[in-house]
Amino acid sequence: MKIRSVLSAAALAVATTFAASQAYAQDTFTLRLAETWGPNFPIFGDASKNMAEMAEKMSDGRLRIRIDSANKHKAPFGVFDMVKAGQYDMGHSASYYWKGKVPNTLFFTSMPFGMNAMEQYAWFYHGDGMELMQEVYEPHNLMSFPGGNTGVQMGGWFRKEINSLEDLQGLKMRIPGFAGEVFAEVGVSPTNIAPGELYTALERNTIDAVEWVGPALDLRLGFQQIANYYYTGWHEPATELQFLVNKKTWEKLPEDLQEILRVSMRMASYEMLVQSQHENAKAWASIKEEYPDVQIKKFPKDVFDAMYEANQKLLKEAAAGDELAAKIVKSQAEYLEKSRAYSDISERAYLNTMAEVE
């Protein structure tokens, strides 16, 4: 963090006759942010840019955020460590990337069969979400904030139709993280392959299926050219990115700039959800038009039932032996149950009504 006073020495002498806060408010802060994505990565990268632009405009240039993409800092998955160490003031990434380091970071991105975006935001801001997340990040000198939501991610591109649990046995699929573990429980062989090699791997049958994000980001990788079955989602119903802030940086900011930063981050996170809706709708319309062979498929009920059971088992294991994990799993399950009962009679009922109406 670089602090530069815009007050000249002469001006400062008079400025001290103002309220101290007025003088302090003239300080200019330039924060450095490391993002996990490459330069100009669509949607995800727009969220950090949008946040930085709002902060700069609202502060009349007193709060500047300089973004380094992965090509610059060379450590896409080193963001947590770099912000913790103070090499960077901020990060833009996703909480579940740190689960190898701090297992309980897993819970703050999106969970299989979990809350959708609105339910999860309500849990963060009106339930226990923000407090529990801070409990996880506090020991690392970090603050974590929601950083942009993708909405429901698609279940992936498959070259063959899945008609039963049988069809999943030994299937090689790119699907990382907790969802990969769930798939493994029902017979899939999850693999992780670098994004740049995914298309070729799918084309040459090195893998049978690939999960990525949703129409807008999937379209760029070209899976629609070589796989006809596009499955609906279950594993990341509300993937929330993350802004990380080094706690010492935060504490150095005056209150007005703290509020500007808080609001800019939260607003950028909501805006990414809205942008995702727009970009995904546009991309899906273009896939439908240009690739008429692509079919939307839903896994059969026995597959979903088996995955749901596997998910519950894995959650139970995650909660066993870790008090904080148990507290988070319980909070999420209770909030989901109550919130979904309402989503079912409002959003779901409405969308189903519209789908049936003639």
Added chain:
Amino acid sequence: MKIRSVLSAAALAVATTFAASQAYAQDTFTLRLAETWGPNFPIFGDASKNMAEMAEKMSDGRLRIRIDSANKHKAPFGVFDMVKAGQYDMGHSASYYWKGKVPNTLFFTSMPFGMNAMEQYAWFYHGDGMELMQEVYEPHNLMSFPGGNTGVQMGGWFRKEINSLEDLQGLKMRIPGFAGEVFAEVGVSPTNIAPGELYTALERNTIDAVEWVGPALDLRLGFQQIANYYYTGWHEPATELQFLVNKKTWEKLPEDLQEILRVSMRMASYEMLVQSQHENAKAWASIKEEYPDVQIKKFPKDVFDAMYEANQKLLKEAAAGDELAAKIVKSQAEYLEKSRAYSDISERAYLNTMAEVE
């Protein structure tokens, strides 16, 4: 609007050695806002308070918004006129309240069988929504911004079950606006009754049914005590409140405060949607527990089909003979079609999967 310089004359002499924008940025603005709601009206009133608090904190007190509730200004439905005339700098209300005055204001709150909240936000910010809305408000010296979303509103409380179109004939229902006109087309007698008299009217069979908002706000009026059938929504799938700003007020603000105001309004609008999810889920859980006789019902398909047809007919009439109305109706229909195709394979598919899983 009141402008007060915080710079003393002596300080000003030195301040002129700063960039002019730095000196100007020290001006303090107090804007007066008239809201349609009474004091401490839950959720709706929280949105304007939340907006004002963010603006004040982010501007370090340079932008203050003083809120007058309806009990103060005595003109809940005079907000449009008062802000237009400059009696107030801002308003918090709903666009469709002005359709008697300016018919095309109808389209910017929520339309029967229309977009849900995410689709509508995407239309506002990535489609033509904001531009079309400004085209409607511009001639009135006003700027209009989204001001808080309720999510899908419930279809209303009925004392008798609706099993067919027959059951709607002559049914007396409190349902205002365009949705009331749709209901009228299929045989309902829509009436408008002051909120304070709704409970008694329903209890004494002066009306047979009442539409209000959703569990959180309905619960306060007590309908669950006297009506057992709670219908799912179709008529206001994404009711968006509105912030109005007098254009001259806006133009007097320096750029940083314009951005602070823009962001505070937009953020408050998203936050109301999240709060609505939370409060409605809480209220619905309490209704289910304390009023086990209350049943969720969906209108039969023939009723929805007839209402959908009536809605299309009324939209066609609204568009005929008004070029701007035609442009808005077309923009909304096209955006809805594309956006819903994606919502169906993401949000709807996911919620349905979860409802079926065991």
